[in-house]
Amino acid sequence: DIQLTQSPSFLSASVGDRVTITCRASQGISNFLAWYQQKPGKAPKLLIYSASTLQSGVPSRFSGSGSETEFFLTISSLQPEDFATYYCQQRSSYPITFGQGTRLEMK
Amino acid sequence: EVQLVESGGGLVQPGGSLRLSCVASGFSLSSYWMSWVRQAPGKGLEWVASIRQDGSVTHYVDSVKGRITVARDNAKNSVFLLMSSLRAEDTAMYYCARLFSGVTIFDSWGQGTLVTVSS
Numbered sequence: 001d002i003q004l005t006q007s008p009s010f011l012s013a014s015v016g017d018r019v020t021i022t023c024r025a026s027q028g029i030s031n032f033l034a035w036y037q038q039k040p041g042k043a044p045k046l047l048i049y050s051a052s053t054l055q056s057g058v059p060s061r062f063s064g065s066g067s068e069t070e071f072f073l074t075i076s077s078l079q080p081e082d083f084a085t086y087y088c089q090q091r092s093s094y095p096i097t098f099g100q101g102t103r104l105e106m107k
Numbered sequence: 108e109v110q111l112v113e114s115g116g117g118l119v120q121p122g123g124s125l126r127l128s129c130v131a132s133g134f135s136l137s138s139y140w141m142s143w144v145r146q147a148p149g150k151g152l153e154w155v156a157s158i159r160q161d162g163s164v165t166h167y168v169d170s171v172k173g174r175i176t177v178a179r180d181n182a183k184n185s186v187f188l189l190m191s192s193l194r195a196e197d198t199a200m201y202y203c204a205r206l207f208s209g210v211t212i213f214d215s216w217g218q219g220t221l222v223t224v225s226s
Contacts, residue, residue, distance in 0.1 A: 034212045034213075036152075036213075038152075042218075043202055043216035043217065043218055043219060044144075044152065044202075044213070044216055045216075046207070046212065046213060046214050049207065049210070049212045055214070087151065087152055089152075089154075089212070089213075091210060091211035091212055094166050095154060095166075095168045095169065096142075096154040096157075096211055097154070098151055098152040098153065098154070099151070100151050101151045101152075
């Protein structure tokens with residue numbers, strides 16, 4: 001199974017900050033990586049797929065990059081509604097796996 | 108508007124069975140792979156199972172193989188998760204999710220249904 005490790009697991013930041021979350025895969029997965037945002041009590045929401053393609057309707061302050069084993073989710077200028085938990089997910093092979101999550105909280 | 112509405116969760120004893128349902132609207136269910144993803148209380152996301160458009164192909168995470176079956180009825184716009192021999196570690200919110208254009212990425216999610224396995 002492909003393991004995904006996110007860092008940091010917890011991040012404290014302020015409105016307007018630029019933040020980056022890292023997702024490392026245990027083996028190369030090309031660009032078969034997606035990012036999701038989840039707010040408390042809600043279902044996850046797809047943000048980015050194929051490592052860097054923004055899902056329709058997602059603000060352009062979100063961006064993704066990386067390939068093979070190292071991937072990044074960047075939020076260029078944090079907005080109040082961005083404080084949430086973020087997950088990466090690989091679709092290179094079954095079983096589909098998620099990272100453990102990064103909780104982004106307001107400083 | 109794409110909508111997925113899950114139901115069927117509840118409290119069940121260890122070793123018991125449960126059937127979860129997901130009713131889809133706003134799109135043609137028969138055109139999409141569908142999946143179930145679960146989340147234990149306070150924990151991360153875990154993919155459980157996926158099923159092809161016509162039901163002919165299914166995939167499962169190892170921990171549920173032999174105990175959980177994913178099924179669908181396109182005529183009733185529904186996807187199901189048939190769960191048996193339930194264990195405490197199956198306790199979770201179960202989400203129904205649509206796979207994006209045949210790719211294993213979840214582009215639409217339901218609100219979830221909670222399964223609690225406890226005596």
